[in-house]
Amino acid sequence: MTGGVLPMPAEPPVAPVMHDVPDDGVLTTQLLAPNWTPSRGWWPLFLISGAFTVLFVVGMTVTFTRGIGSWGNNIPVAWAYGITDFVWWIGIGHAGTFISAFLLLLNQRWRASVNRLAEAMTIFALVNASLFPILHLGRPWFFYWLMPYPATTGVWPNFKSSLPWDVAAISTYFTVSLLFWYLGLVPDLASARDQAPGLLRRRIYGIFALGWRGRAVEWQHYRVAYGLLAGLATPLVISVHSIVSLDFSITQLPGWHSTIFPPYFVVGAIYSGLAMLLMLMLPVRRIFGLEQIITEKHLDNIAKLILVTGTMLAYSYICEMFGAWYSGETVERYSMLINRPFGPYGVLFWAMTLMNVVTPHLFWWKRLRVDTVVLFIAGLLIWVGMWLERFIIIAGSLTRDFLPSSWGVFAPTWVDWSLLLGSIGLFSLLFLTFLRWVPFVPLSEVKRLRYELQRDQIAGPRA
Amino acid sequence: MSVRAMLGATQTPRLLAEFGSADALVAAVRLLEREAYQGVDTFTPFDVPEVAGPLGLGRSGLGWVAGLGGVVGLVAAYGIQWWANVHSYPLNAGGRPVHAVPAFVLASFEGTILGAALAAFFGLLIVLRLPRLWSVEDEVEEFRRASVDRFWLAMPSFASDHDRAHAEELLRDAGAVRTIVFGKV
Numbered sequence: 001m002t003g004g005v006l007p008m009p010a011e012p013p014v015a016p017v018m019h020d021v022p023d024d025g026v027l028t029t030q031l032l033a034p035n036w037t038p039s040r041g042w043w044p045l046f047l048i049s050g051a052f053t054v055l056f057v058v059g060m061t062v063t064f065t066r067g068i069g070s071w072g073n074n075i076p077v078a079w080a081y082g083i084t085d086f087v088w089w090i091g092i093g094h095a096g097t098f099i100s101a102f103l104l105l106l107n108q109r110w111r112a113s114v115n116r117l118a119e120a121m122t123i124f125a126l127v128n129a130s131l132f133p134i135l136h137l138g139r140p141w142f143f144y145w146l147m148p149y150p151a152t153t154g155v156w157p158n159f160k161s162s163l164p165w166d167v168a169a170i171s172t173y174f175t176v177s178l179l180f181w182y183l184g185l186v187p188d189l190a191s192a193r194d195q196a197p198g199l200l201r202r203r204i205y206g207i208f209a210l211g212w213r214g215r216a217v218e219w220q221h222y223r224v225a226y227g228l229l230a231g232l233a234t235p236l237v238i239s240v241h242s243i244v245s246l247d248f249s250i251t252q253l254p255g256w257h258s259t260i261f262p263p264y265f266v267v268g269a270i271y272s273g274l275a276m277l278l279m280l281m282l283p284v285r286r287i288f289g290l291e292q293i294i295t296e297k298h299l300d301n302i303a304k305l306i307l308v309t310g311t312m313l314a315y316s317y318i319c320e321m322f323g324a325w326y327s328g329e330t331v332e333r334y335s336m337l338i339n340r341p342f343g344p345y346g347v348l349f350w351a352m353t354l355m356n357v358v359t360p361h362l363f364w365w366k367r368l369r370v371d372t373v374v375l376f377i378a379g380l381l382i383w384v385g386m387w388l389e390r391f392i393i394i395a396g397s398l399t400r401d402f403l404p405s406s407w408g409v410f411a412p413t414w415v416d417w418s419l420l421l422g423s424i425g426l427f428s429l430l431f432l433t434f435l436r437w438v439p440f441v442p443l444s445e446v447k448r449l450r451y452e453l454q455r456d457q458i459a460g461p462r463a
Numbered sequence: 464m465s466v467r468a469m470l471g472a473t474q475t476p477r478l479l480a481e482f483g484s485a486d487a488l489v490a491a492v493r494l495l496e497r498e499a500y501q502g503v504d505t506f507t508p509f510d511v512p513e514v515a516g517p518l519g520l521g522r523s524g525l526g527w528v529a530g531l532g533g534v535v536g537l538v539a540a541y542g543i544q545w546w547a548n549v550h551s552y553p554l555n556a557g558g559r560p561v562h563a564v565p566a567f568v569l570a571s572f573e574g575t576i577l578g579a580a581l582a583a584f585f586g587l588l589i590v591l592r593l594p595r596l597w598s599v600e601d602e603v604e605e606f607r608r609a610s611v612d613r614f615w616l617a618m619p620s621f622a623s624d625h626d627r628a629h630a631e632e633l634l635r636d637a638g639a640v641r642t643i644v645f646g647k648v
Contacts, residue, residue, distance in 0.1 A: 024508065024612035148543045156547030158554055160566040168540070168570040172577040179584045187610070191508065194607040210588070211595030214610055216505040216514050218591055223510055224523035225587040232529070232580045239576075243569055447612075448509040451485055 015296040017110050017449065024447050031441050032195050034288060038436060041287070046432050052425020059418030063135050070415045077410035080395040085420055086132035087244060087390045088272065089125045090170065091265070094237050095273020096122025097177060100184075101233035110301055112445040113293040117284060118277055119181040120440070124430040126174045128423040133166065135419065162247045169243040173236050180229040183222075186212050188439040241269040248393070254335035255397025258323060264316035271309035272386035274302055278379035280431065282372050284440070293446055296370040303369035306382070310360025317357065331402050344409045345396045348388050355385025478618040478630055479603060480639040485511045488614035491637035492517045498633065502619040506600065506609040528586035529579045536578015541571040603645055
């Protein structure tokens with residue numbers, strides 16, 4: 001070796017977190033404008049979402065009046081679309097908390113302009129997620145039996161079963177996400193109150209703003225409370241999907257009975273949520289002209305997160321298969337190595353592999369990480385692929401277990417499809433409502449970030 | 464005279480000053496600290512933690528509140544499970560121990576988080592006395608920009624008009640865009 005030092009190649013310029021942002025007043029006016037008048041295309045989208053929501057209601061009505069028999073579920077495949085939809089939606093929610101809470105704790109500045117969208121996604125996904133287990137109860141009107149309440153019957157839920165764990169996890173997750181989201185909104189609702197045209201709107205936003213004035217003492221406590229909620233939401237990202245995965249892994253079924261499930265599910269959850277975030281964020285960014293505050297830096301970072309979580313997920317797929325093979329168990333090996341790739345849902349397995357394992361590797365290229373069309377299509381593929389993954393794990397594993405004489409397959413009915421497509425409709429309906437009436441970019445955080453960036457420019461960038 | 468106007472009128476006069484930037488506000492607050500003014504308050508569209516020191520604001524105690532909430536949540540969640548499954552309705556499923564600690568851990572963890580989060584959120588509302596439907600500042604039209612792009616500073620009543628005029632001059636020198644005397648003079 002010679003002692004010479006090779007010259008380092010020049011660092012490629014990093015896209016800024018925000019650029020060409022107008023002053024705070026213009027910025028506020030621009031970001032609140034969609035809350036005063038509906039933008040073009042809002043009504044058509046709202047009506048389409050509404051139609052799908054009606055489909056959801058129809059599916060639920062049939063389920064309530066005729067029972068689970070109206071679904072394609074059978075024995076052995078007692079869990080299929082319903083639980084798949086549940087796991088899928090709750091997984092999607094995880095990316096919102098990841099972005100808003102995890103990245104806040106890690107002091108990642110770029111989260112400021114996208115966290116509100118991500119948190120809204122979490123809450124609306126959780127609304128859907130919490131509906132499916134209730135629909136699946138058989139007698140959904142007794143859902144409150146899962147809660148520990150002092151009943152005259154003297155019967156309590158069995159906390160050694162995983163289902164009450166789910167109830168605890170989901171209700172906690174929903175409550176904490178809602179509080180976190182709302183607390184973040186309060187200063188922006190105060191801006192909306194002070195900018196709103198007309199007394200009625202001033203009053204409505206005023207009520208929701210809780211009388212926030214931005215006093216020094218208000219901010220002093222707010223900062224701590226917001227940080228605390230972020231810190232509390234962070235372990236939820238880990239714990240909720242871990243608990244969901246225990247619904248499967250504490251059973252004996254090959255394909256479910258695996259110790260890798262908690263981390264495997266958590267990674268998949270964040271992965272699917274980031275994919276859906278792209279599908280929501282890219283149109284919002286384009287329609288509302290938010291390119292200055294949701295910059296290429298954001299797209300680049302989310303694509304990198306997808307690359308990381310996608311690779312971790314692929315590793316989990318391999319581990320899952322390896323574990324089955326290494327166990328030496330005949331049925332385990334059959335379930336994972338033969339039934340999955342070549343069984344009744346073999347085609348779905350290969351489609352899933354293509355969508356979830358191959359797609360993220362597009363993002364090794366910087367050009368593709370900032371290409372909105374590529375990002376949107378990749379998001380869509382991963383979004384669908386992650387639904388397929390849950391279906392393959394849940395229904396696929398159930399089709400063939402220990403006893404070949406009781407093997408069977410599942411085929412969805414129109415009710416199954418109505419509930420799946422309808423839940424997407426309800427999500428869109430809620431999301432459009434949110435875009436119409438709630439400040440969807442965190443104004444106070446973006447203004448603070450702008451102030452910090454300007455200050456850094458004067459003082460020189462900090463490490 | 465409306466009730467709100469009457470409320471405003473009975474308030475002691477306050478001096479409000481508007482600043483165009485956070486830096487100007489911070490500079491003014493530091494100046495007032497040096498001049499030993501008491502009871503100064505600021506209103507900003509985003510968090511400006513730099514004013515906390517000069518205004519003499521202490522650390523927020525909400526961390527303790529949340530911690531206490533977490534302990535209450537933990538005890539409640541574990542307690543409910545123990546009461547239900549060990550004491551009130553013991554269920555022998557496959558000969559497993561009735562008091563199954565590992566199975567109770569998960570819901571207890573969620574209960575801890577829930578208790579802490581509720582305590583942090585509602586603790587904040589209680590500490591700040593929110594929700595509040597009206598505050599004096601609502602009566603000043605220009606003050607609406609305090610949540611948008613202006614930085615306001617409020618000073619309490621003064622012993623004399625002369626003192627107030629002096630403070631006003633100080634604030635103007637510090638870069639206040641405008642000053643407003645509010646309340647019954």
